[in-house]
Amino acid sequence: MSSIFNDVVKADEGEVFDIELNENLLEENRRLAEENKELLKKHGVMAIDIMGSIGAGKTSLIEELVKLLKKQYQIAVFKGDLTTTIDAEIIKRHGVKVVAINTGKECHLDANLVKKALQRLNLKELDLLLIENVGNLICPAEFPLGSEKRVVVISVSEGPYMVVKHPFIFMEADIVAINKIDLVAAMDVDLDQLKTDIKKINRKTKIVLTDCRRSVGIDKVVEALMV
Numbered sequence: 001m002s003s004i005f006n007d008v009v010k011a012d013e014g015e016v017f018d019i020e021l022n023e024n025l026l027e028e029n030r031r032l033a034e035e036n037k038e039l040l041k042k043h044g045v046m047a048i049d050i051m052g053s054i055g056a057g058k059t060s061l062i063e064e065l066v067k068l069l070k071k072q073y074q075i076a077v078f079k080g081d082l083t084t085t086i087d088a089e090i091i092k093r094h095g096v097k098v099v100a101i102n103t104g105k106e107c108h109l110d111a112n113l114v115k116k117a118l119q120r121l122n123l124k125e126l127d128l129l130l131i132e133n134v135g136n137l138i139c140p141a142e143f144p145l146g147s148e149k150r151v152v153v154i155s156v157s158e159g160p161y162m163v164v165k166h167p168f169i170f171m172e173a174d175i176v177a178i179n180k181i182d183l184v185a186a187m188d189v190d191l192d193q194l195k196t197d198i199k200k201i202n203r204k205t206k207i208v209l210t211d212c213r214r215s216v217g218i219d220k221v222v223e224a225l226m227v
């Protein structure tokens with residue numbers, strides 16, 4: 001996108017003070033993610049990393065997936081949050097095993113925390129592991145957890161530019177769920193433009209429309225996950 005705005009301070013790579021983005025740490029995270037992936041594969045567990053901003057509907061999507069699939073599959077949920085267990089308790093009401101992962105100050109889950117949490121599960125009995133990442137559209141992209149698929153949940157209430165502003169997370173997405181489609185008219189959002197923006201960043205990602213509060217589109221998410 002070209003712009004006539006030219007009063008911009010641009011950070012050089014590695015210039016922003018941020019210990020997380022040390023390349024060695026990212027490499028170590030990738031190594032642990034591979035270990036997690038191997039372990040899950042060995043036990044036939046499909047793990048899904050669900051990312052998205054705060055309030056986009058990650059927890060609602062997980063609740064809907066649990067409701068739809070729990071009779072058929074043994075499901076566990078990891079719920080990443082800084083310090084709270086609010087979402088973990090909400091999901092637990094559906095009768096599945098939930099492990100809350102509290103990151104303290106960190107705004108993303110990493111493979112090491114997931115590795116620790118995996119020790120709380122009986123992997124032999126498990127089919128599906130849903131991982132709700134910390135609400136954030138930026139750094140979860142850089143920290144694979146060892147999941148088989150990565151889902152990004154966005155909602156039409158986040159405004160028209162959230163995709164173009166956060167390209168890296170969409171590059172990582174196997175599936176993008178555009179949630180709260182019941183609000184499209186009220187929010188004056190151009191759904192086609194949103195889809196075009198996503199496809200421009202990641203041609204291969206599957207886009208699914210959902211209204212999780214009314215259980216709309218959940219079967220389509222499952223379909224996309226199972227391919």
Ligand code: MG
Nearest residue numbers: 058059087132
């Ligand atoms: Mg949540």
Ligand code: ZN
Nearest residue numbers: 106107108139
């Ligand atoms: Zn972070």
